[in-house]
Amino acid sequence: MSRREITEDDVESLAVGAWVLGTGGGGNPYLSLLNMRLLHREGKRVHLIDAEDLADDAYVAVIAGMGAPLVGIERLTDHRVFARAARLMEEHTGRKFDAVMGMEIGGGNGVRPLLVAANLGIPVVDSDTMGRAYPEAQMTSVAVGGLKPCPMTVVDVRGLESVVETVPTWKWAERVGRKIVVEYGSTASTCQPPRTGAEVKKWGIHGTTSKAIAIGRAVREAQRTHADPIVAILAVEPGKLLFRGKVMDVARRVTEGYLRGITRFDGLDDYSGSTLTIDFQNEWIIASRDGKPLAMTPDLICVLDSVSGEAVGSETIRYGQRVTVIALPPPDVFLTPKGLEHVGPRAFGYDLDYRSVFSS
Amino acid sequence: MSRREITEDDVESLAVGAWVLGTGGGGNPYLSLLNMRLLHREGKRVHLIDAEDLADDAYVAVIAGMGAPLVGIERLTDHRVFARAARLMEEHTGRKFDAVMGMEIGGGNGVRPLLVAANLGIPVVDSDTMGRAYPEAQMTSVAVGGLKPCPMTVVDVRGLESVVETVPTWKWAERVGRKIVVEYGSTASTCQPPRTGAEVKKWGIHGTTSKAIAIGRAVREAQRTHADPIVAILAVEPGKLLFRGKVMDVARRVTEGYLRGITRFDGLDDYSGSTLTIDFQNEWIIASRDGKPLAMTPDLICVLDSVSGEAVGSETIRYGQRVTVIALPPPDVFLTPKGLEHVGPRAFGYDLDYRSVFSS
Numbered sequence: 001m002s003r004r005e006i007t008e009d010d011v012e013s014l015a016v017g018a019w020v021l022g023t024g025g026g027g028n029p030y031l032s033l034l035n036m037r038l039l040h041r042e043g044k045r046v047h048l049i050d051a052e053d054l055a056d057d058a059y060v061a062v063i064a065g066m067g068a069p070l071v072g073i074e075r076l077t078d079h080r081v082f083a084r085a086a087r088l089m090e091e092h093t094g095r096k097f098d099a100v101m102g103m104e105i106g107g108g109n110g111v112r113p114l115l116v117a118a119n120l121g122i123p124v125v126d127s128d129t130m131g132r133a134y135p136e137a138q139m140t141s142v143a144v145g146g147l148k149p150c151p152m153t154v155v156d157v158r159g160l161e162s163v164v165e166t167v168p169t170w171k172w173a174e175r176v177g178r179k180i181v182v183e184y185g186s187t188a189s190t191c192q193p194p195r196t197g198a199e200v201k202k203w204g205i206h207g208t209t210s211k212a213i214a215i216g217r218a219v220r221e222a223q224r225t226h227a228d229p230i231v232a233i234l235a236v237e238p239g240k241l242l243f244r245g246k247v248m249d250v251a252r253r254v255t256e257g258y259l260r261g262i263t264r265f266d267g268l269d270d271y272s273g274s275t276l277t278i279d280f281q282n283e284w285i286i287a288s289r290d291g292k293p294l295a296m297t298p299d300l301i302c303v304l305d306s307v308s309g310e311a312v313g314s315e316t317i318r319y320g321q322r323v324t325v326i327a328l329p330p331p332d333v334f335l336t337p338k339g340l341e342h343v344g345p346r347a348f349g350y351d352l353d354y355r356s357v358f359s360s
Numbered sequence: 361m362s363r364r365e366i367t368e369d370d371v372e373s374l375a376v377g378a379w380v381l382g383t384g385g386g387g388n389p390y391l392s393l394l395n396m397r398l399l400h401r402e403g404k405r406v407h408l409i410d411a412e413d414l415a416d417d418a419y420v421a422v423i424a425g426m427g428a429p430l431v432g433i434e435r436l437t438d439h440r441v442f443a444r445a446a447r448l449m450e451e452h453t454g455r456k457f458d459a460v461m462g463m464e465i466g467g468g469n470g471v472r473p474l475l476v477a478a479n480l481g482i483p484v485v486d487s488d489t490m491g492r493a494y495p496e497a498q499m500t501s502v503a504v505g506g507l508k509p510c511p512m513t514v515v516d517v518r519g520l521e522s523v524v525e526t527v528p529t530w531k532w533a534e535r536v537g538r539k540i541v542v543e544y545g546s547t548a549s550t551c552q553p554p555r556t557g558a559e560v561k562k563w564g565i566h567g568t569t570s571k572a573i574a575i576g577r578a579v580r581e582a583q584r585t586h587a588d589p590i591v592a593i594l595a596v597e598p599g600k601l602l603f604r605g606k607v608m609d610v611a612r613r614v615t616e617g618y619l620r621g622i623t624r625f626d627g628l629d630d631y632s633g634s635t636l637t638i639d640f641q642n643e644w645i646i647a648s649r650d651g652k653p654l655a656m657t658p659d660l661i662c663v664l665d666s667v668s669g670e671a672v673g674s675e676t677i678r679y680g681q682r683v684t685v686i687a688l689p690p691p692d693v694f695l696t697p698k699g700l701e702h703v704g705p706r707a708f709g710y711d712l713d714y715r716s717v718f719s720s
Binding site: 088092094153155158159160161162163164165166167168172175176179180182183184 | 448452454513515518519520521522523524525526527528532535536539540542543544
């Protein structure tokens, strides 16, 4: 495939689609969208390339915001901070990046690679390492693949900068990185362990930026034509409707650098008389209907505004919202025993065997 | 002054003297002494130079163990780990060190620069930045001098490695560095922000390695001749006898990466009927006699075994020990208003104005 420009309209769609794929986390993309609009106005243009077009020895930055999404909407991080995370990695390793990709396509983290691309003048790879959003550093395809878990840079908007240089495992990358992020104030910009082109080709989850743009375009088109945006999403993605209801309660706390809690919905329409709860750790992890598990990680649980079709995040969900909950299928890499060990229900402390909503 | 070899006998004296200057902290020097004996047997020789012999643009490593001393006697750190902290700094900054000095002359940290010197083949500067030991990174002469508080490397015996690249203040260096150390398990080897020769000359506390060797030599000579080692110390240092007694109680906990607590002594001999308590945060901070403050930081409070004259540390003190408590005068740099702001009683949370035991 050829290198193609990401238009301003694509960015608008990407922000909507990435928020859907964020499954509640990854941070609201709105601020990153504003940043991209600004960069576009300044004449910056960003291009998308396919992983297969990377040289095997290409040096690829992997970008992500890290922390508790609720903090991210109070302490605002602009494009220069994400660019600095990548630049610090270049300075530390003595090597220039050829391209940039996202650690996760979900939420603001689906848009942030564009901010870095615009600053560094390099293309964005149409791949990520989660195919959604997840809260922890070891919950990626590259961690499942056993790729090197370091170095990682951690910077913040006030100029605090650290490098996690050597760790033996991805869980250690998460442990040390998270403590730095918590001390910064529970939000930071990171450049994750750089990848070679060969590694991205083998272990990346491919086409996810394009997928997010397609989802966002479908939602925006439905909004424009007053069609049902949920139906529009399910027309472009092989998802499943799980529930319609109203938010009745949200219990939410910022703890250990994450946003954790539980939210409860009362059913509406066909779901009247039924109750749904969703446990979250930044992302929606387990949805239970009337006390019985209904959907669980790694299936993507997406909570969407029933009218606009736009996603609702764990930091923005609030009493009274009318929502539709759908599931989207997870990347294959997480369905192996090793994959489930990294991101299945037990990885989040739930004594449950994974059961896909798509297998029934 | 010329470059002079630190003999094996000097190292034995240094270990004893640095432990006295450790004021309870800096870690027991015994393990570092064993390391130096080993390196000596392998033919490694270490030389001491004066700060004034450094070129202004010389690049000087500043070495320290960081963490809770109690953990340091369970998770043993050898000379290669301290050398690695310095090597990581060289790799990160792209510059080779010309010399090495200690962050603090007190405790094991008074000996550790020698371990690095032996590995890197560079001399040790006869200076440090505390003239004793202190628990926090901002409690140094270079912090009082407003020198740059970064970068810092933090490595451990299992190969965990991090770099605190940019922080705005020394307190932030302490905050971020400490969180990394705590996550490692509350003990790590660090290379503190490197200094130029000019900075060492201006802000170093000079002659402290020689001073520690002299104190240690006096104690060892007294032991050999069955003389009073306390008298021997007070003959080479202008100190003051504060108390003689027996340890009656130690309340000690590892918290936030420090060893904190309080120890209580019942008086013996001239001090019979009187009680001394000493609050500690790694180091002895405030000594109170019968409830009234008797001596406080930055004065050096040294708890010594009454028979051997060797120091007792906050991690090794225990019920029943017969001890003599003396005070030694602090470096001048800590007696200015800025110095007291960094290391006076209020810097440790005590609502007390500093009153020197030497002014009465």
